Amino acid sequence: MxxxxxxxxxxxxxxxxxxxxxxxxxxxxxxxxxxxxxxxxxxxxxxxxxxxxxxxxxxxxxxxxxxxxxxxxxxxxxxxxxxxxxxxxxxxxxxxxxxxxxxDVNAAAFGEAKWGAAQGLDSCVYYTIGTGVGVGIYAEGRLVHGLVHPEGGHVPVRRHPEDTFQGICPFHGDCLEGMAAGPALEARWKVKGHELPEGHEAWEMEAYYIAGAVTGAILMLSPKKVILGGGVMQQAQLFGLIRDQVKYNLNGYVSSEVLLNHLDSYIVPPGLGxxxxxxxxxxxxxxxxxxx
CATH class of the missing domain: 3.30.420.40 (ATPase, nucleotide binding domain)
Incomplete structure (x- = not known):
């Protein structure tokens, strides 16, 4: 066909x-x-x-x-x-x-469930972190719409203790997108994200915000895979930082071998690139x- x-x-x-x-x-x-x-x-x-x-x-x-x-x-x-x-x-x-x-993010989640990193699973959450932040949710074998559709890029976030940046979202200021999207990186640090060196403090702060959102998704939706895509996630060092922060956030509360010991195969980049x-x-x- x-x-x-x-x-x-x-x-x-x-x-x-x-x-x-x-x-x-x-x-x-x-x-x-x-x-x-x-x-x-x-x-x-x-x-x-x-x-x-x-x-x-x-x-x-x-x-x-x-x-x-x-x-x-x-x-x-x-x-x-x-x-x-x-x-x-x-x-x-x-x-x-x-x-x-x-x-677009539900489509990406669906593709990953059919032929990508979540193939064979009946649930996953897909975040894209780039020019904006979006979330696609695939749960119990179907895409989630609800009243309208998920807008997880605009959830409020807990502020990093060393961050004074006000956020860039025109609707919510310091929501996830306002604090962690590519333009937020540039506005906070005065250079584009790809120009920041790997060890720059920006990446620990970026991981803090993304991990906070991922932690919330794990606690609310209990997905069988979390997939992080988009231009910002081309910074491969973010994955380790995010996994460490998610583990810290959960603090052993959710009794799952995957969450306790195998976050490297649970929080992953898109299998379909x-x-x-x-x-x-x-x-x-x-x-x-x-x-x-």
């Missing part, structure tokens, strides 16, 4: 085609501009691909309620032109096929065919 996949990010779109086995056969990427010109490029890419279904993992917030009159819309994003935009409806005009539609979002969108498309 030929399935279309779209990883729709706030910075760039990645479009691809693949099959129900998770194999991407071709892909293209381009910057996220205003919706009309961006989706014109999307349509141009797919128009000769003869796709049988489409999966979309989109930046948000988005409307995931099929009963809602704005199902398929991007809703309250500050991204210019995209607020209250009918993303899914625009594509349906050109491609009358089954669609899988979800957040930087293609987790695109392959996850492919999984959404394949699932839409299965449900049909």
């Amino acid at each position: 030929r399935i279309g996949a779209i990883e729709a990010g706030g910075t760039k779109f990645v479009c691809g085609i693949g099959n129900e086995e998770g194999i991407i056969e071709d892909s293209v990427s381009f910057p996220t501009e205003r919706p009309e010109e961006t989706l014109d490029r999307v349509i141009a890419y797919f128009e000769d691909k003869q796709i049988e279904a489409m999966g979309i993992g989109s930046f948000g917030p988005i409307d995931l309620d099929p009963a809602s009159p704005t199902y398929g819309y991007v809703t309250t994003t500050p991204k210019p032109g995209w607020a209250n935009y009918d993303f899914l409806g625009k594509l349906k005009q050109s491609f009358p096929v089954p669609y899988g539609w979800d957040t 930087n293609r987790a979002g695109l392959i996850g969108a492919l999984a959404l498309g394949a699932e839409s065919l299965r449900q049909r």
Whole structure:
């Protein structure tokens, strides 16, 4: 089967085609501009691909309620032109096929559960820490939406005792995204994250905030795998720091051999690498065919 996949990010779109086995056969990427010109490029890419279904993992917030009159819309994003935009409806005009539609991080979580680091498990939590912070949740064999969808990047965080930074989130100031996203690193330390040396104090502080969020996810959701992706997590030294801080935070409370002695195989990078979002969108498309 030929399935279309779209990883729709706030910075760039990645479009691809693949099959129900998770194999991407071709892909293209381009910057996220205003919706009309961006989706014109999307349509141009797919128009000769003869796709049988489409999966979309989109930046948000988005409307995931099929009963809602704005199902398929991007809703309250500050991204210019995209607020209250009918993303899914625009594509349906050109491609009358089954669609899988979800957040970009839920798509990544789904891809990891199907073919990545959480393959064979019925639950995982996927954090992306980059330009923003997002959370995808796969629990008991299905993606979690709830009232709207998870927005774990905006949970309040316990402040590091040596941190006086006020945070950059325009809605919440010092939430997880406001304190730990890539732009927060740059605003706090006055250089881009990749320019900071490995032993810089920034990384211990970054790990403190991410570990706090991961600890909360473990206590609330008890996932069988925690996957940390996104540009900030390209700093490989963060994984050890985060695992150590999570172990300290839990303090032996949760009686699990994995949490006590095997965090190195529990808190991990994406098995699908930087293609987790695109392959996850492919999984959404394949699932839409299965449900049909």
